[in-house]
Every structure is written in structure tokens, then in C-alpha cells.
Amino acid sequence: MQKLLFDFISKYISLTDDERNVLLSLNLFHSVKKGTVLLKEGQKSKDSYFVLKGCIRSYYFVDGEERTTAFYTEMEALTPPCALSKTPSEHYISCSEDTLLIISNADMEEEVNSKFPKFDVMCRMFSAELLAKQRIDFDEFKTSSPEQRYLNLLQKRPDLLQRVPQHQLASYLGITPQSLSRLRARLLKK
Amino acid sequence: MQKLLFDFISKYISLTDDERNVLLSLNLFHSVKKGTVLLKEGQKSKDSYFVLKGCIRSYYFVDGEERTTAFYTEMEALTPPCALSKTPSEHYISCSEDTLLIISNADMEEEVNSKFPKFDVMCRMFSAELLAKQRIDFDEFKTSSPEQRYLNLLQKRPDLLQRVPQHQLASYLGITPQSLSRLRARLLKK
DNA sequence: ATCATTTCTTAACTTTAGTTAACGATTTAT
DNA sequence: ATAAATCGTTAACTAAAGTTAAGAAATGAT
Numbered sequence: 001m002q003k004l005l006f007d008f009i010s011k012y013i014s015l016t017d018d019e020r021n022v023l024l025s026l027n028l029f030h031s032v033k034k035g036t037v038l039l040k041e042g043q044k045s046k047d048s049y050f051v052l053k054g055c056i057r058s059y060y061f062v063d064g065e066e067r068t069t070a071f072y073t074e075m076e077a078l079t080p081p082c083a084l085s086k087t088p089s090e091h092y093i094s095c096s097e098d099t100l101l102i103i104s105n106a107d108m109e110e111e112v113n114s115k116f117p118k119f120d121v122m123c124r125m126f127s128a129e130l131l132a133k134q135r136i137d138f139d140e141f142k143t144s145s146p147e148q149r150y151l152n153l154l155q156k157r158p159d160l161l162q163r164v165p166q167h168q169l170a171s172y173l174g175i176t177p178q179s180l181s182r183l184r185a186r187l188l189k190k
Numbered sequence: 191m192q193k194l195l196f197d198f199i200s201k202y203i204s205l206t207d208d209e210r211n212v213l214l215s216l217n218l219f220h221s222v223k224k225g226t227v228l229l230k231e232g233q234k235s236k237d238s239y240f241v242l243k244g245c246i247r248s249y250y251f252v253d254g255e256e257r258t259t260a261f262y263t264e265m266e267a268l269t270p271p272c273a274l275s276k277t278p279s280e281h282y283i284s285c286s287e288d289t290l291l292i293i294s295n296a297d298m299e300e301e302v303n304s305k306f307p308k309f310d311v312m313c314r315m316f317s318a319e320l321l322a323k324q325r326i327d328f329d330e331f332k333t334s335s336p337e338q339r340y341l342n343l344l345q346k347r348p349d350l351l352q353r354v355p356q357h358q359l360a361s362y363l364g365i366t367p368q369s370l371s372r373l374r375a376r377l378l379k380k
Numbered sequence: 381a382t383c384a385t386t387t388c389t390t391a392a393c394t395t396t397a398g399t400t401a402a403c404g405a406t407t408t409a410t
Numbered sequence: 411a412t413a414a415a416t417c418g419t420t421a422a423c424t425a426a427a428g429t430t431a432a433g434a435a436a437t438g439a440t
Binding site: 083085091117130142 | 324
Binding site for chain 2: 416417418419420428
């Protein structure tokens, strides 16, 4: 489980045993039960999440309706906007499965980064990478129809279709559950 | 013009005169004419762009049709995905107006950052901020109808409607030019 | 095991977006 | 100045998504 973290970090920087131990002393690992709500609308939090195993979901309420906007699975990270803006959260985050997480805090990160500037380098590389990935996802979303987006999801994250309920996938694709159901029926006929 | 850059940087870190001079010696400032294509599909480039004045546009070709995915205006930055992935670009970037740009190169950034670790801190903060902003934009896009997206744009970037042609705005909103035209006519009736 | 809740699907109907085409208006090039 | 290309709008038609409602299936709770 620690190996998962260190293998991940090694993609960006190499750590000394000393640095490794500092990280381990921070109590970053958390095992969280399915259904647990990590962040609620209105809450102020400076926590970031990194999924080692499992799945977390980000969603909003629009006119009393849940709207899912993202799923984060193995080796994916989320820093909720409220952690940077220091304003109350506008969305929710919850666990879609029993999940093994790294939860880190902005204040703690600042401290560690100032002690080990190396971490700044890693964070810069990692955020730049995420930014580009997200940009591509957004562009693909914009330039696709719901049907294309569904087919695209089938290709790129086939696991998600097994892991999360259909109606959450629907709003993740920007459509209603009914439309997704129809769309799938349409595709089966072809 | 240099003031624009240094004022921006001062939001994240404070610079010594020495550091300022290093930055100025790098020849970062470029004045680019409207219509200039900065990046083409198939090209390999490690350049990043920061708009000081003007507007640049990112777009793809889908079945021979241009699809605009983003506009970057004053004080907005773009690192094209190809700069990180080191694969040929899948999209185009061009100037929508006569534009004053900072163009920086990944290799050069690495060099400066290794000399002044302070820049790593700034880049980390800046990318994290952009990531959160983009996340919010994406979430809003997903949870909105075309009409809501248009109204949202009116509120948040009213200048864009004056600055860029309608058909580019349409694909930026994920719809056809005809739909945008209709949608606007519909809204006027109300 | 039963009941309640949630989830998925289907259907009928409404609304909106996509498509194709046509026509001015504007912009650009010569 | 004129011709050509681009751009914005409108219209008629098609296709797909939203809405509302109902019922079956699966899941969870007691």
C-alpha cells in the first residue's frame, strides 16, 4: 500500500529513505467505507484526495437533483476547488466503493514542501500533467455528442460501467438517465 | 508590458532584481498579428503561451470542420497538451486578435526553475489554481443546457461575444452556429 | 423473508438541437 | 471597386434529448 504511493512518486522524483520516512510519519493513509461523504456543500476543507484503491465521486445538487461530474479511481487525484479558494465547498465528494485513500492537507503540504523543495517540483509536474489531461477530456466532451461520449467512455474507462450506477454515469455524460437508457438501446440495435 | 508580467508573478512569489533581469534576458515577449497560427496539428512543440493582451483560440478539425474548444484572453495561460506528452499536437492554436504574448519553452523553464526553485513554487500554485478553475468550468458545462451555457458566458465573459465570431462561440458552447442563432432569437422573445 | 427504497427501462409527448439549404450582410482579397 | 469568401440568420425537416409517468428489477434495511 505504501509501495503504491512510492511507485507513483518515483515517476516524478526520487526519494531518500529520510524523505520516505517523513511522508510515512504524516499518517496519510485512510481506509474509507463505501457511501462515506468526504466533503459536503458549505464545508470548508483544505484536504486533497489521492485514490490508491477504490472510487470516489464528485457531485452537485442542481434543483434538488444530484449531478455527478467526476469519478476518481486508482492513482487519480482530486484537490477540491474549495481547498484553494478557501471558500465553502459548492459540491460533495463521496466514496462509491470501499476506498483506500491518501488524504493530505494544504497546510501540511506547504510545510513539507518548504522543507523538501523537491516536492514542489513533483507537485508542479503532476498538476501540469493533470491540467493537460483534463483539458483533453473537456475538449473531447465539447466536440462530442452524448452517444460519442458514451462510446468514448466504453473505450477509455470500461471499468466505470461496472463500478457505478447508471444514473450517475448519465449525469457524468451530461444527460438524463432516461436518455442514457435509450441511447444504449439504440446502440444495441445497430 | 513587463509590468503586466511582474504584477502577475507578484501574486505568487516576490522577485529580486536579479531574478527579474534573468527573466527579461530570456526574450519572452512576442507581438503576434491576428490570424497567425501558433501551433498546427502534427507539430511537435514545447512552447507555452501566456496572453498579456489580445486573444488566442484553440481548435480541432473534426470531419474537416473546425471545432473551437477554448479562448485565452488577458492574463490567461495555455500549455498545449503536446508540450507535456511530447507527441505531435492534435489541435491548432491561432491568434483571434493582434496579441501580445509571453512564449516560454519547457526546456528553458526546466533550466530556470532548477536555478531558481522559487519558480517551481509559483508554477505549482499557478497550475493548481488553473486546474481548479478548469474543473469548475467543466462541471458547469456538464450540468448545463446549451442555453444555460450561453447565459453563463454572457455573465462571465461578456467581452468574448464582441471579440470572436459567432460560429466559433457556438462550437465553444458545444453546439452548431445555427443552434446558437436560434437560441439567441428564442431568448430575445422572452 | 418481507418491505421499502433505489435503480433501470420503456413509453408517450414536448422541446430543442442537428442537418440541409437558401439568402443577405459583412469581410477579405484582388 | 468588384468579386469571392466568410459569416449570421432563417426555415423546413429529422433526430435526439428532456419530461413525466409507470412498472419491473435489484438492492438494502428491518
